[in-house]
Amino acid sequence: MRQVGECVACLEHVTKVYSTGSVAVTALEDVSVEIRAGEFIAITGPSGSGKSTMMHILGCLDRATSGRVILEGRDISEVTANERARIRNARVGFVFQAFNLLSRFTVQQNVELPLMYAGVGRRERWERARRMIEVVGLGDRADHLPQQLSGGQRQRAAIARALVNDPALIFADEPTGNLDTKTGGQILDLFSELHKQGRTIVIVTHDAEVAARATRRIALRDGRIIRDSGW
Amino acid sequence: MGILQGIIVGFKEIWAHKLRSFLTMLGVILGVAALASMFAFVEGMFAGWKQAMEEQGGLEKLSTNESQIPEKQRAYRHIGRQRRVWDMVSVRVNVPGVVEVSPEVDLQGGLVRYREKRTWAPVYGVGRGSLRVNNQRVAQGRFITDVDRVRGARVIVLGSGIVEELFEKNAPVLGRMVYFRDEPFRVVGVMQAYGLGFRGMRRGHDFMRWRNRFSYIPLETGMEYFTGNKDLTWLNYKVGDTRRLDRIAEAIQNTLFLTHRRLLNFSIGTNVEMFERFNEITGAFGISLGIIASISLLVGGIGIMNIMLASINERIQEIGIRKAIGARDRDILIQVLVEAVVLSLTGGLLGVGVSLALTGVIGVILRNTFSAPVVRAGPLVFAFCVSVVVGILFGLYPAARAAKLDPIEALRYE
Numbered sequence: 001m002r003q004v005g006e007c008v009a010c011l012e013h014v015t016k017v018y019s020t021g022s023v024a025v026t027a028l029e030d031v032s033v034e035i036r037a038g039e040f041i042a043i044t045g046p047s048g049s050g051k052s053t054m055m056h057i058l059g060c061l062d063r064a065t066s067g068r069v070i071l072e073g074r075d076i077s078e079v080t081a082n083e084r085a086r087i088r089n090a091r092v093g094f095v096f097q098a099f100n101l102l103s104r105f106t107v108q109q110n111v112e113l114p115l116m117y118a119g120v121g122r123r124e125r126w127e128r129a130r131r132m133i134e135v136v137g138l139g140d141r142a143d144h145l146p147q148q149l150s151g152g153q154r155q156r157a158a159i160a161r162a163l164v165n166d167p168a169l170i171f172a173d174e175p176t177g178n179l180d181t182k183t184g185g186q187i188l189d190l191f192s193e194l195h196k197q198g199r200t201i202v203i204v205t206h207d208a209e210v211a212a213r214a215t216r217r218i219a220l221r222d223g224r225i226i227r228d229s230g231w
Numbered sequence: 232m233g234i235l236q237g238i239i240v241g242f243k244e245i246w247a248h249k250l251r252s253f254l255t256m257l258g259v260i261l262g263v264a265a266l267a268s269m270f271a272f273v274e275g276m277f278a279g280w281k282q283a284m285e286e287q288g289g290l291e292k293l294s295t296n297e298s299q300i301p302e303k304q305r306a307y308r309h310i311g312r313q314r315r316v317w318d319m320v321s322v323r324v325n326v327p328g329v330v331e332v333s334p335e336v337d338l339q340g341g342l343v344r345y346r347e348k349r350t351w352a353p354v355y356g357v358g359r360g361s362l363r364v365n366n367q368r369v370a371q372g373r374f375i376t377d378v379d380r381v382r383g384a385r386v387i388v389l390g391s392g393i394v395e396e397l398f399e400k401n402a403p404v405l406g407r408m409v410y411f412r413d414e415p416f417r418v419v420g421v422m423q424a425y426g427l428g429f430r431g432m433r434r435g436h437d438f439m440r441w442r443n444r445f446s447y448i449p450l451e452t453g454m455e456y457f458t459g460n461k462d463l464t465w466l467n468y469k470v471g472d473t474r475r476l477d478r479i480a481e482a483i484q485n486t487l488f489l490t491h492r493r494l495l496n497f498s499i500g501t502n503v504e505m506f507e508r509f510n511e512i513t514g515a516f517g518i519s520l521g522i523i524a525s526i527s528l529l530v531g532g533i534g535i536m537n538i539m540l541a542s543i544n545e546r547i548q549e550i551g552i553r554k555a556i557g558a559r560d561r562d563i564l565i566q567v568l569v570e571a572v573v574l575s576l577t578g579g580l581l582g583v584g585v586s587l588a589l590t591g592v593i594g595v596i597l598r599n600t601f602s603a604p605v606v607r608a609g610p611l612v613f614a615f616c617v618s619v620v621v622g623i624l625f626g627l628y629p630a631a632r633a634a635k636l637d638p639i640e641a642l643r644y645e
C-alpha cells in the first residue's frame with residue numbers, strides 16, 4: 001500500500017472532444033486534477049457534465065483528445081492498446097451503475113475473470129476470488145448466477161471483481177444508481193470500509209448523501225471543474 | 232486467457248444453442264462429407280481400373296494386332312504375310328527392351344467335357360510367355376512349357392471357373408483327362424482365380440467370373456488340331472521399362488515392317504491411351520466433385536461467419552465488460568476465433584462421420600464392381616483439416632471486428 005498523500009493519478013489540461021459526424025461535443029475542457037493515495041473522492045455534477053468521461057480517461061478506458069494523463073507516475077496518454085489493457089486489468093478497478101457482470105458466469109467465475117486475463121493460475125485464481133467474495137459479504141452466493149442475486153448482491157460481486165487484482169484505484173460510476181436507498185447505503189458502507197482499509201476510491205454520484213461521505217468533492221459542469229474541496 | 236479455456240467456452244456456447252449451432256455446422260458437415268467421399272469414390276474408381284489394367288497386362292504390355300493395309304499398298308496385298316511365330320522370334324532377337332513375348336491364337340472356345348459334365352470355355356493356344364505378359368498366375372500344377380509346344384502335347388491348363396464347374400470340390404484335377412471339342416487333353420495346371428486373393432482385393436467379381444473361364448493349350452497343338460494354319464491372332468510383348476515404351480514400340484514396328492515385307496497390315500497397340508483416358512476421367516470427376524465440395528464448404532464458412540457476426544452483436548456489452556477488466560484485443564480475437572473453429576471442427580468431425588457412413592453404404596451397393604469406394608485415413612484427415620482452415624478463415628473477420636470494438640462504446644451499447 002502506498003503512502004497516504006502520494007499522487008496516484010492526475011490529469012493535466014485534459015480536453016476530450018467527441019466528434020460524431022459534423023457535430024463536436026466537448027465533454028471535458030482543460031481539466032486538471034490530482035488524485036492522491038487514500039482519498040475518497042466524490043465527483044458530482046449535472047447529467048452530461050463529463051463525470052463519466054473524466055473517470056474513463058483516468059481509468060485508461062478512454063483516451064484524452066489533448067493533455068496528459070499520469071497514472072502512478074507514468075504518462076499513459078501515449079501507451080499501446082495492449083499496455084492500456086494491462087493497466088485496466090491490474091492497476092484500476094471499475095464498478096458500474098448497471099453492475100456489468102457476465103450473465104452466463106457465476107459470481108465466482110465473474111470475479112476470477114480479471115485474474116484470468118492477468119494469467120494467474122487456476123488454484124490461486126480460485127482462492128483469491130473466493131477471498132474477495134468473502135470480503136464483500138457474498139460468501140454464500142459464490143456459485144450463483146447474477147440473475148439469481150438481488151441488485152445489492154450483484155453490486156457486491158462487481159466490487160469484488162474490481163478489487164480482486166488489488167488495484168491502485170477504484171472507480172465507481174453511480175454504483176448506487178440502480179439500488180434502493182437502504183441497499184445503496186449498504187454498498188456505500190462497503191466503500192467506506194474499503195477506504196478505511198486504505199484504498200483510493202473515486203465515486204461518481206448525483207446523490208448529496210453519497211458525496212457527504214467522501215473526503216473530497218469535485219463538482220463538474222459543462223466539462224469544467226467548478227469546485228474542488230481539496231484534500 | 233488460455234486457448235484451452237477458449238475451447239471449453241466455445242463448446243459451452245455451442246451446447247447452449249444446440250439447434251442454431253447444428254444448422255450453422257450443417258454447411259461444414261456437408262462440405263467435409265462431400266470432400267472426403269469424393270476422395271474415396273475417385274480413389275475407388277482409380278484402384279478398380281488400375282487393377283483391371285494390371286490383370287490385362289498393365290502398361291508394360293504391347294500388342295500387335297491386325298490392321299487395314301493403307302490404300303497405297305493395296306496392290307501388293309497378295310505378297311503380305313500374316314503374323315507368325317517368326318515375327319516373335321525376330322522381335323525377341325532384335326528388340327532388346329522386350330523382356331517377354333507371347334504369341335497367342337484364339338481357338339474361339341468350345342465345349343469342355345469331364346466325365347458327365349460339360350461346359351463352354353474360351354480356349355487359347357499359347358506359349359510359356361503368356362503367363363508373364365498377361366500378369367497371370369498358376370494356382371495348381373504348371374503352365375504350358377516350350378517342351379509342350381515342341382511336342383505338340385495334348386495338355387491343358389484350365390481356368391478356375393471351369394474347374395469349379397466340372398470337378399467336385401477338392402477333387403483331384405491334375406492328371407485328369409478332359410475333352411475339348413472332343414479331343415482328349417490332360418490337365419497339367421489350374422489358373423489362379425482373378426479378383427479372389429489376387430493382390431488381396433475382391434472387386435470386379437462379375438467381370439472376373441468371365442476371365443476365370445480362360446483355359447490354355449500349347450500354341451502348336453492349337454494350330455494343328457483347330458485352326459489349321461500358322462497365323463497368330465495376337466502377338467503380345469512385355470517391356471522392362473515403361474519409360475522407353477515409345478522407343479520399343481517403334482523398334483517392334485520396324486522389325487515387323489521387314490518381316491512383313493514392308494506391308495503395314497499390322498499395328499502396335501499399347502495400354503497407354505487407356506491409362507490416359509482413365510486419368511482424364513478420374514481427373515474430371517475429381518474436379519467436378521471438388522468444386523461441389525468447395526462450394527458447400529464455402530457456404531458452410533459463410534454460415535459460420537454469419538452466425539459469429541450475429542453472436543458478436545448479441546455480446547457487444549460482454550466484450551466491453553471484458554475489455555474494461557483487462558482483456559486485450561488479442562484475447563477477444565482468440566475467444567471469437569476459437570468459437571468459430573470449434574464450430575467448424577465439430578462440423579468437420581461430423582462430416583467425416585457422414586462421409587464414412589455414406590462410403591460404407593455405397594461400398595456395399597457397389598461391392599461387386601470396380602468402382603467400390605476406397606476409404607483411406609489421409610483424405611479424411613485432409614478434409615477435416617480443411618474444415619478447421621475454413622473456421623479460421625471465416626472466423627477471422629468477425630473476430631477482428633470484435634477485437635477492434637472500443638471498450639466505452641461497447642459498454643454503452645444497448
Ligand SMILES: Nc1ncnc2c1ncn2[C@@H]1O[C@H](COP(=O)(O)OP(=O)(O)OP(=O)(O)O)[C@@H](O)[C@H]1O
Nearest residue numbers: 018020025026027046047048049050051052053054
Ligand atoms: N461516445 C460519445 N459520443 C458523443 N458524445 C458523447 C459520447 N460520450 C459522451 N458524450 C457526451 O459527452 C458529454 C459528457 O458525457 P458523460 O457521459 O461524461 O456525462 P456524465 O456527467 O457522466 O452524465 P450522467 O450523469 O448522465 O452519466 C455529454 O454531453 C455526452 O453527450
Ligand SMILES: [Mg+2]
Nearest residue numbers: 051052053173
Ligand atoms: Mg455518467
